[in-house]
Amino acid sequence: MPGLLARWRERLRGRKQRLIRAGEQMPLLLVSYPAEAEAAVGELEAAYTRSWPAMGEATRSLYLSLWPALPALVVVVLRARNPCGCLGHHHPPGAESRMARRLASELGHPVAEIDLAYDSIRSWCPEPLSSLAAGDMTGELEPLRYRVALLAVLLHEMEHLAFPERSEQEIRHHSREFYRKAMTELVARELGADYGIA
Numbered sequence: 320m321p322g323l324l325a326r327w328r329e330r331l332r333g334r335k336q337r338l339i340r341a342g343e344q345m346p347l348l349l350v351s352y353p354a355e356a357e358a359a360v361g362e363l364e365a366a367y368t369r370s371w372p373a374m375g376e377a378t379r380s381l382y383l384s385l386w387p388a389l390p391a392l393v394v395v396v397l398r399a400r401n402p403c404g405c406l407g408h409h410h411p412p413g414a415e416s417r418m419a420r421r422l423a424s425e426l427g428h429p430v431a432e433i434d435l436a437y438d439s440i441r442s443w444c445p446e447p448l449s450s451l452a453a454g455d456m457t458g459e460l461e462p463l464r465y466r467v468a469l470l471a472v473l474l475h476e477m478e479h480l481a482f483p484e485r486s487e488q489e490i491r492h493h494s495r496e497f498y499r500k501a502m503t504e505l506v507a508r509e510l511g512a513d514y515g516i517a
């Protein structure tokens with residue numbers, strides 16, 4: 320893997336790559352990102368490797384079926400925003416970038432691909448903080464909220480890849496449910512307050 324990464328670095332000038340490794344059953348993420356997205360990649364890494372495993376079983380159970388249904392490597396293309404305004408996309412088989420297709424052929428193994436718009440995700444608030452019972456904690460909540468939002472969109476796009484027959488409505492329902500549960504749990508643990516919609 321290291322030799323392969325080095326060769327890819329050569330080929331993709333102007334973008335950087337980071338390999339994110341989490342739990343054994345979880346796919347490796349190969350993140351491709353512009354240099355200015357260094358902080359966003361750090362947040363994604365913290366979310367995938369630390370926030371996710373720290374969550375309770377009730378929250379993680381929404382997505383445990385995902386891991387065995389995905390290839391061992393998922394390419395994540397990060398950009399600040401998408402021209403269409405979407406938070407992310409999954410790239411169905413055949414619609415992957417040239418980078419993902421060549422990587423798959425070099426590895427001799429299927430590679431899945433999604434993209435995430437890290438600035439759009441930062442300002443995405445499915446349940447606005449201002450409506451929280453703990454509304455004056457916005458500053459303290461923000462770093463946690465960003466990680467949960469990154470995870471919610473990552474998992475949403477991964478679910479599309481893993482279960483292409485599922486409807487957008489069903490998948491969206493799962494990601495909203497995940498966001499709500501994860502926020503409730505993290506806020507209760509880190510800040511000792513209930514996350515409730517006023």
Ligand SMILES: [Zn+2]
Binds near residue numbers: 401403404405408
């Ligand atoms: Zn779009």
Ligand SMILES: [Zn+2]
Binds near residue numbers: 475479490491
């Ligand atoms: Zn979707």
